Amino acid sequence: MIDLQHIRKVFNEGQPNEYIAVHDITLNIEARQVTVLKGPSGSGKTTLLSILGCMARPTAGRIRLEDREITSLPERFLTEIRRSTFGFIFQQFNLLRGISVLENVMLPAYPLGVPFTALRSQARRLLELFNLAHKALAKVEWLSGGEAQRVAIARALVNDPVVIIADEPTAHLDTKLSREFMEIMRNFKSQGKTILIASHDPIVHESDVVDRVVQMRDGRITDPGVH
Amino acid sequence: MNKLIEKQRHIIDFTLSSLWRRKGRNLALMLVYTVVVFSLGSVMFFTQALKNEAALILSGTPEIVVQKMVAGRHELIPVTYAQKIEKIRGVKAVKPRLWGYYFDRITRANYTFMVPEDMSLINNEIIIGSGIARIRVVGRGNALLLRTYDGKPFSYLIKGVLSPDSELLSADLILISEAGFHRLFGISPKNATDFTVTVLNKKEIPTIAAKIVDLLPDTRAITRDEILRTYDAVFDWRGGIIIAILAGAVLAFLIFAWDKAAGLSAEEKREIGILKAIGWETGDVLHMKFWEGMIISLSSFLAGVILAYLHIFTTSASLFAPVLKGWATLYPNFSLTPFISVYQVAILFCFTVIPYTVATIIPSWKAATIDPDLIMRT
Numbered sequence: 001m002i003d004l005q006h007i008r009k010v011f012n013e014g015q016p017n018e019y020i021a022v023h024d025i026t027l028n029i030e031a032r033q034v035t036v037l038k039g040p041s042g043s044g045k046t047t048l049l050s051i052l053g054c055m056a057r058p059t060a061g062r063i064r065l066e067d068r069e070i071t072s073l074p075e076r077f078l079t080e081i082r083r084s085t086f087g088f089i090f091q092q093f094n095l096l097r098g099i100s101v102l103e104n105v106m107l108p109a110y111p112l113g114v115p116f117t118a119l120r121s122q123a124r125r126l127l128e129l130f131n132l133a134h135k136a137l138a139k140v141e142w143l144s145g146g147e148a149q150r151v152a153i154a155r156a157l158v159n160d161p162v163v164i165i166a167d168e169p170t171a172h173l174d175t176k177l178s179r180e181f182m183e184i185m186r187n188f189k190s191q192g193k194t195i196l197i198a199s200h201d202p203i204v205h206e207s208d209v210v211d212r213v214v215q216m217r218d219g220r221i222t223d224p225g226v227h
Numbered sequence: 228m229n230k231l232i233e234k235q236r237h238i239i240d241f242t243l244s245s246l247w248r249r250k251g252r253n254l255a256l257m258l259v260y261t262v263v264v265f266s267l268g269s270v271m272f273f274t275q276a277l278k279n280e281a282a283l284i285l286s287g288t289p290e291i292v293v294q295k296m297v298a299g300r301h302e303l304i305p306v307t308y309a310q311k312i313e314k315i316r317g318v319k320a321v322k323p324r325l326w327g328y329y330f331d332r333i334t335r336a337n338y339t340f341m342v343p344e345d346m347s348l349i350n351n352e353i354i355i356g357s358g359i360a361r362i363r364v365v366g367r368g369n370a371l372l373l374r375t376y377d378g379k380p381f382s383y384l385i386k387g388v389l390s391p392d393s394e395l396l397s398a399d400l401i402l403i404s405e406a407g408f409h410r411l412f413g414i415s416p417k418n419a420t421d422f423t424v425t426v427l428n429k430k431e432i433p434t435i436a437a438k439i440v441d442l443l444p445d446t447r448a449i450t451r452d453e454i455l456r457t458y459d460a461v462f463d464w465r466g467g468i469i470i471a472i473l474a475g476a477v478l479a480f481l482i483f484a485w486d487k488a489a490g491l492s493a494e495e496k497r498e499i500g501i502l503k504a505i506g507w508e509t510g511d512v513l514h515m516k517f518w519e520g521m522i523i524s525l526s527s528f529l530a531g532v533i534l535a536y537l538h539i540f541t542t543s544a545s546l547f548a549p550v551l552k553g554w555a556t557l558y559p560n561f562s563l564t565p566f567i568s569v570y571q572v573a574i575l576f577c578f579t580v581i582p583y584t585v586a587t588i589i590p591s592w593k594a595a596t597i598d599p600d601l602i603m604r605t
Contacts, residue, residue, distance in 0.1 A: 011410050013589075047600075048598075050600035054601045055504060055600040056598045056599075056600035057598070070570065075508075076508055076510075077387040078501075079506060079507070079508045079509075080600075082506055083505075083506030088504055088505060090504070094501045096501060098244075098245075098247075098248030098249070099241075099245075099248065100251075103241070104271070106237075107502070108505040108506045108507075110237035110238060110241060110507070111234055111237075111238075111506065111508060111511045112230070112234070113229070113230030113231060113232075113234035113237070113506055114233065115233055116233070116236070116237070119237075155505065159506065172386065178309060221597060
């Protein structure tokens with residue numbers, strides 16, 4: 001589904017603080033599978049996840065999304081792809097404080113111009129799915145860690161993406177909530193969604209939901225393995 | 228098209244809730260913004276309305292005023308000069324005028340004395356402006372004690388008080404009989420303060436003014452247009468003083484606005500990153516910031532302009548009176564005729580709303596063009 005060819009990512013190129021985050025990575029992500037990028041901090045997982053999700057451009061190399069070359073697309077088209085194809089769940093959840101849970105979930109769909117009532121129904125349906133309907137009008141800063149993460153997941157799903165990308169999703173969750181998260185991923189997988197997770201949490205990469213664990217270290221793939 | 232409208236609606240909705248989230252900061256900003264627009268708007272409305280008012284009243288002033296000059300200063304003019312001026316072709320009438328200033332030690336105010344042409348006042352009768360009536364706490368039928376030129380006290384009988392409608396020009400005015408004027412100032416009946424000249428053909432005013440000065444080289448002839456220009460200049464100058472004083476406030480506002488609007492906080496930058504990461508385009512973020520700038524600046528602008536309008540036309544510019552009206556002790560108490568120049572409001576709009584909106588968008592554009600993956604690292 002997503003094909004990376006000789007991807008390299010350099011930060012602050014040509015400057016004294018130049019840093020190579022990803023070295024010559026070639027990787028193919030299969031559709032409808034759960035793939036985990038596993039590795040210690042600084043191994044390049046997040047950078048690779050950003051490139052896979054069209055959030056950052058590689059310094060060198062090529063990316064194909066379902067046979068479409070997207071490496072050199074202008075920002076506008078990349079945003080369009082990002083919006084329609086990917087749903088992101090961030091490590092810090094990255095919810096906007098001060099606005100309601102419902103508004104947070106609806107945010108990714110605002111630029112699409114979906115009629116308000118249809119959008120609100122869709123967001124409410126997702127909140128019901130995650131047992132958060134009663135919190136729809138609450139501000140996100142009043143939520144517990146588990147609730148905040150479920151809001152972040154609902155937000156990632158509002159545009160009905162094909163691929164779900166999660167960066168260290170269990171970093172701020174206890175064991176019970178981490179297992180619940182993986183159950184939600186299992187559910188998504190059964191719906192035919194492609195799931196990409198960067199994590200070094202054993203609850204994630206040892207889960208039977210996971211199809212493939214890609215081992216990374218120092219910006220390189222040390223084991224492209226299959227779980 | 229519907230999608231486009233729906234999208235803008237969503238963005239405006241989100242902008243409003245964003246503004247509400249930072250209500251303390253935004254309300255402070257709007258307050259300062261409103262005060263600046265209010266101050267500038269007040270000065271603009273006031274000077275313009277005053278100029279209009281003055282022009283309206285001065286339209287009834289004499290076409291030419293002739294004054295005698297000695298060593299570059301205004302001197303009493305012999306009434307015999309009037310016969311010489313009357314002989315100039317095109318002159319309709321020449322009338323001597325008697326007027327002067329009087330410093331009242333009790334109230335520390337200057338009064339203007341004038342002998343009216345079309346009012347029959349006898350001996351010690353006077354009619355006073357409403358400003359004087361207020362400051363001396365007197366009215367019709369009371370006596371007003373004044374000191375004559377040789378220091379002797381003399382009692383004048385107040386026959387009436389001038390209508391407050393004309394207070395812009397008559398707050399400090401005292402109309403007096405010719406005999407009373409001569410007694411008060413010790414001026415000989417052979418002299419007048421100056422002459423008013425009316426002409427047959429209005430187009431000839433400048434020519435006749437030039438002929439008067441040719442015939443009587445020790446005089447000056449002031450035309451009505453020159454008086455109007457002087458009034459304009461005086462009110463522009465007064466407006467200028469206020470603007471100069473306000474310049475500091477405006478500068479402070481610009482720095483404040485730049486800091487608040489332009490300098491995005493780390494929290495705002497993070498939010499822009501989140502919006503981009505979840506699928507907002509750079510253009511969507513800029514739309515949001517545009518609406519944010521417009522909502523703040525437009526509502527502050529409207530509030531400032533409306534408050535300035537109320538300040539000038541309903542409270543008679545109570546805050547700026549000391550500088551703008553120009554009287555030291557005797558402030559005229561009058562209501563201005565509401566007048567708004569679209570041109571001036573447009574200028575005010577251009578100098579406040581546009582810079583603020585631009586100041587809001589530029590830093591957001593900088594923040595919105597960065598790669599959204601930075602948000603993954605915070």
